[in-house]
Amino acid sequence: MNNLRQLVDDATRDAIDQLVVGAVVHHGGQILILRRTADDFMGGIEELPSGGVEDGEDLLRALARELEEEIGWRHPPATAPGFVAAFDYTTGSGRAARQLTFALRAPDRAVTLSAEHTAYRWVDPADAEATDLTPESVGTVRAWVEHAARSPIDSGA
Numbered sequence: 001m002n003n004l005r006q007l008v009d010d011a012t013r014d015a016i017d018q019l020v021v022g023a024v025v026h027h028g029g030q031i032l033i034l035r036r037t038a039d040d041f042m043g044g045i046e047e048l049p050s051g052g053v054e055d056g057e058d059l060l061r062a063l064a065r066e067l068e069e070e071i072g073w074r075h076p077p078a079t080a081p082g083f084v085a086a087f088d089y090t091t092g093s094g095r096a097a098r099q100l101t102f103a104l105r106a107p108d109r110a111v112t113l114s115a116e117h118t119a120y121r122w123v124d125p126a127d128a129e130a131t132d133l134t135p136e137s138v139g140t141v142r143a144w145v146e147h148a149a150r151s152p153i154d155s156g157a
């Protein structure tokens with residue numbers, strides 16, 4: 001399984017200010033993407049469900065909280081999340097962020113959005129480039145496809 005502590009230690013070593021957790025939520029081979037509200041920073045883009053890890057929070061607890069907040073999941077994930085990939089970016093407030101993305105199988109397609117997003121859709125990962133996902137997110141989806149093909153158990157598939 002993945003070493004979560006190592007991911008956190010690596011971020012500290014790399015002077016990351018803000019850890020962010022994200023999820024490739026998948027169901028029947030499709031993945032869930034959310035559209036940010038137009039007036040937000042990076043408004044209107046599509047993104048994977050994601051959000052900042054709070055002080056003292058571990059990665060998987062942060063992931064469960066963000067999934068509850070952003071897509072209304074009120075149950076523990078159906079499968080153990082598998083680590084997919086990391087990407088670094090600068091947040092709207094200028095902080096060095098690293099998004100650590102995990103894969104999770106959704107029990108169904110039910111989604112309840114928060115005010116942070118205006119829409120959601122389930123897409124074929126092969127079509128990721130034709131969405132408004134950022135290149136970093138497209139790369140993450142690709143990594144998930146490759147990872148799932150290589151080692152189905154660890155992928156959380």
Ligand SMILES: Nc1nc2c([nH]c(=O)n2[C@H]2C[C@H](O)[C@@H](COP(=O)(O)OP(=O)(O)OP(=O)(O)O)O2)c(=O)[nH]1
Pocket residue numbers: 018041042047048050089090091092093094095097099134135136137
């Ligand atoms: N800023 C930024 N965000 C990116 C890039 N690539 C990429 O996928 N993203 C994604 C990650 C997030 O889903 C979203 C940006 O949100 P964010 O974390 O910066 O949002 P925020 O403004 O609420 O953050 P903050 O200022 O409150 O710290 O876009 C990038 O190059 N720059």
